Amino acid sequence: MTTHVQDFLAQARVVTRDLRHRGLIQTALRKYETARDRKKAAFNDWQSARQAAAETKWDAINHLDTYLAEFADKMEARGTQVHWAGNAAEAREIILGIIRSKGARSIIKSKAMTAEEIHLNDAMEKAGYEVVESDLGEFIVQLRHEPPYHIVFPAMHLTRDDINELFQKELGSASTREPEELTMIARRALRRKYITADVGITGANFAIAETGMISITENEGNARLTAALPKTMITLVGIEKVLPKLEDLALFLPMLATAGAGQTITGYNTMYGGPRQPGECDGPEEYHVVLLDNRRTELLADPEQRDALHCIRCGACLNVCPIFKNVGGHTYGTTYSGPVGSVITPHLRGLQDWKHLSGSSSLCGACTEACPVKIDLHHHLLRNRRNAAFGEPSFFERLAYRLFAFVINRPGLYRFAKEAGRLTEPLQKLIRNTPLDPARAWTGSRDLPPMPEQSFKEWWEERR
Amino acid sequence: MTGREKILGRIREALTVPAPHPGAHDAHGGQAPHTSFKGRPVHVARGWMPPGGDTFEEQVVRFRAASTELKTDFRFVGSRDEAFTELARIRDTEGWKSVATHRAEQPSAAAASLGLPVIHTDEGYDVDALESCDVGISGCDVLVAQTGTVVVTNRSAGGRALSVLPPHHVVVATRDQLVRDLTAAFARVQETYGTGYPSMISFITGPSRTGDIERILVLGAHGPKKLTVLCW
Numbered sequence: 294m295t296t297h298v299q300d301f302l303a304q305a306r307v308v309t310r311d312l313r314h315r316g317l318i319q320t321a322l323r324k325y326e327t328a329r330d331r332k333k334a335a336f337n338d339w340q341s342a343r344q345a346a347a348e349t350k351w352d353a354i355n356h357l358d359t360y361l362a363e364f365a366d367k368m369e370a371r372g373t374q375v376h377w378a379g380n381a382a383e384a385r386e387i388i389l390g391i392i393r394s395k396g397a398r399s400i401i402k403s404k405a406m407t408a409e410e411i412h413l414n415d416a417m418e419k420a421g422y423e424v425v426e427s428d429l430g431e432f433i434v435q436l437r438h439e440p441p442y443h444i445v446f447p448a449m450h451l452t453r454d455d456i457n458e459l460f461q462k463e464l465g466s467a468s469t470r471e472p473e474e475l476t477m478i479a480r481r482a483l484r485r486k487y488i489t490a491d492v493g494i495t496g497a498n499f500a501i502a503e504t505g506m507i508s509i510t511e512n513e514g515n516a517r518l519t520a521a522l523p524k525t526m527i528t529l530v531g532i533e534k535v536l537p538k539l540e541d542l543a544l545f546l547p548m549l550a551t552a553g554a555g556q557t558i559t560g561y562n563t564m565y566g567g568p569r570q571p572g573e574c575d576g577p578e579e580y581h582v583v584l585l586d587n588r589r590t591e592l593l594a595d596p597e598q599r600d601a602l603h604c605i606r607c608g609a610c611l612n613v614c615p616i617f618k619n620v621g622g623h624t625y626g627t628t629y630s631g632p633v634g635s636v637i638t639p640h641l642r643g644l645q646d647w648k649h650l651s652g653s654s655s656l657c658g659a660c661t662e663a664c665p666v667k668i669d670l671h672h673h674l675l676r677n678r679r680n681a682a683f684g685e686p687s688f689f690e691r692l693a694y695r696l697f698a699f700v701i702n703r704p705g706l707y708r709f710a711k712e713a714g715r716l717t718e719p720l721q722k723l724i725r726n727t728p729l730d731p732a733r734a735w736t737g738s739r740d741l742p743p744m745p746e747q748s749f750k751e752w753w754e755e756r757r
Numbered sequence: 758m759t760g761r762e763k764i765l766g767r768i769r770e771a772l773t774v775p776a777p778h779p780g781a782h783d784a785h786g787g788q789a790p791h792t793s794f795k796g797r798p799v800h801v802a803r804g805w806m807p808p809g810g811d812t813f814e815e816q817v818v819r820f821r822a823a824s825t826e827l828k829t830d831f832r833f834v835g836s837r838d839e840a841f842t843e844l845a846r847i848r849d850t851e852g853w854k855s856v857a858t859h860r861a862e863q864p865s866a867a868a869a870s871l872g873l874p875v876i877h878t879d880e881g882y883d884v885d886a887l888e889s890c891d892v893g894i895s896g897c898d899v900l901v902a903q904t905g906t907v908v909v910t911n912r913s914a915g916g917r918a919l920s921v922l923p924p925h926h927v928v929v930a931t932r933d934q935l936v937r938d939l940t941a942a943f944a945r946v947q948e949t950y951g952t953g954y955p956s957m958i959s960f961i962t963g964p965s966r967t968g969d970i971e972r973i974l975v976l977g978a979h980g981p982k983k984l985t986v987l988c989w
Contacts, residue, residue, distance in 0.1 A: 377760030514980020
């Protein structure tokens with residue numbers, strides 16, 4: 294069995310050498326960057342707006358118990374059934390239970406990273422239900438039996454030719470190279486699904502405590518249709534998505550759109566506060582909201598990194614990350630990739646198994662700079678490294694430092710080691726980057742600096 | 758213990774240790790973070806957001822500029838009659854055969870002026886019939902100058918599906934519905950409904966769109982391919 298770190302390294306080695314893939318990602322991200330900069334410039338003061346967003350999320354997260362209870366009470370007051378899921382298995386069981394009790398057969402889904410997190414589609418398919426992803430990018434990766442490549446742009450790693458080939462094979466459509474035609478093929482394939490689906494499942498970008506509403510951000514209208522046509526609607530939402538007041542969206546909708554996709558505001562931002570109410574002509578008869586903890590409370594218990602729960606999943610940190618740009622989204626092997634994924638995955642899925650993600654960073658800080666809610670991302674990566682080293686110190690690392698301390702405290706021994714190093718240096722060149730090389734982890738991808746001609750001590754004594 | 762009590766209990770326990778103030782790590786402009794906003798951050802932030810225009814004329818200009826960028830067909834005319842003439846013109850260009858609307862003063866008058874078969878969604882409707890309509894004509898609550906957004910609810914726009922199922926969505930609005938920015942839009946929504954909110958409030962900005970294939974813009978991904986805003 295390979296470990297997560299071995300998988301990561303093996304996959305990274307393949308992807309970083311794939312020039313076509315890198316070209317594709319970099320072209321897409323350049324387009325994003327141009328659009329984002331233009332939209333940022335439309336703000337009177339982007340930096341202060343970031344601070345306001347950070348303060349608002351800080352308030353929400355640091356009073357989460359109050360706001361979450363308020364959210365649930367307000368939701369329930371208008372006929373929504375609110376469920377509390379402690380972990381992924383509970384969330385799956387709650388959702389499958391609802392589907393079963395409705396005697397449903399087919400399910401239409403709009404994009405939800407929380408559903409990816411709990412592997413909901415797998416569970417529903419294994420239980421014998423037909424599940425269709427309605428977001429175009431998600432629909433494409435679902436047909437390929439792949440997880441989304443990026444939390445905002447799921448099919449970013451594919452060209453129109455890849456998608457054309459996929460649609461021909463899976464949907465029997467005619468060949469075309471036009472993105473518009475390809476989109477229309479998916480539109481036609483999905484229209485019937487909305488109309489015939491028994492259950493619609495959505496995620497949520499925000500949960501508004503004041504009014505008991507969830508807010509969904511999308512461009513395509515697929516979530517609008519998912520929430521309009523099926524008789525039963527289910528929303529799966531992480532507990533950290535809470536915002537105190539409805540009016541807070543006046544700040545967060547433009548921040549999310551600008552940081553996430555380089556738009557002033559996303560095409561559809563829709564707030565849902567319950568099932569069809571008396572006097573309304575359509576909408577679901579039943580509405581269920583499933584609140585998901587799944588170890589978010591453990592991250593909450595770490596005050597140092599609590600602000601990682603401010604994340605609004607805009608993807609801005611992924612888009613600017615030199616690691617993400619080179620290793621790609623699938624290499625991470627996690628639901629949430631990029632800098633924020635590297636910060637939170639060790640908390641959500643185990644520090645020792647996922648600490649390598651915090652190591653795979655240049656600590657350049659581009660992520661922290663890009664974050665619209667000012668999460669201290671690159672310092673959190675350092676904190677994860679520190680916590681991992683404290684939790685499970687490496688035997689060899691400790692041994693190496695002990696040896697070093699032993700040698701450096703004994704001048705005679707130190708002189709001897711230095712001379713020995715000089716003498717053996719040419720030998721090291723012979724075994725460099727072979728299994729015999731003790732420094733292989735370093736020399737595999739870096740040069741070993743040559744020993745200087747003269748040590749500082751020798752230089753000092755010469756000049757004295 | 759219920760799931761609710763368990764999770765809220767875990768949250769309370771986690772929050773016993775306070776977290777540092779947000780943004781303290783950030784060195785932007787060298788200034789200390791705004792440690793205390795006078796009032797709520799969102800109110801202070803209003804001045805930092807993209808502007809919406811101070812006068813009505815400026816707001817129309819902003820709404821038009823945003824519409825052009827988003828490919829919304831925005832037609833600002835002098836009277837309702839002129840608006841209906843514009844609507845008839847679009848009907849002829851696009852060859853509409855059937856219309857969906859709802860029982861509200863302006864939208865149903867607009868639909869009736871077209872002389873075509875009309876479905877009223879709020880009288881109960883068949884999904885397939887609505888889907889095959891050429892256009893859905895709805896009212897709205899607010900137009901937002903700052904972003905070019907149309908705010909609808911299922912009460913002001915004939916339910917959840919009318920504004921998103923037919924291939925063309927026409928919004929009829931009066932000039933008093935245009936507001937400066939999103940903050941004003943939320944205030945207007947709160948004023949209109951008090952605590953009795955409809956079950957859906959949707960901020961619609963432009964026709965349905967996607968960039969999921971090579972980040973190339975395509976309109977009409979799942980919702981309407983066209984959005985027309987008629988305002989008088």
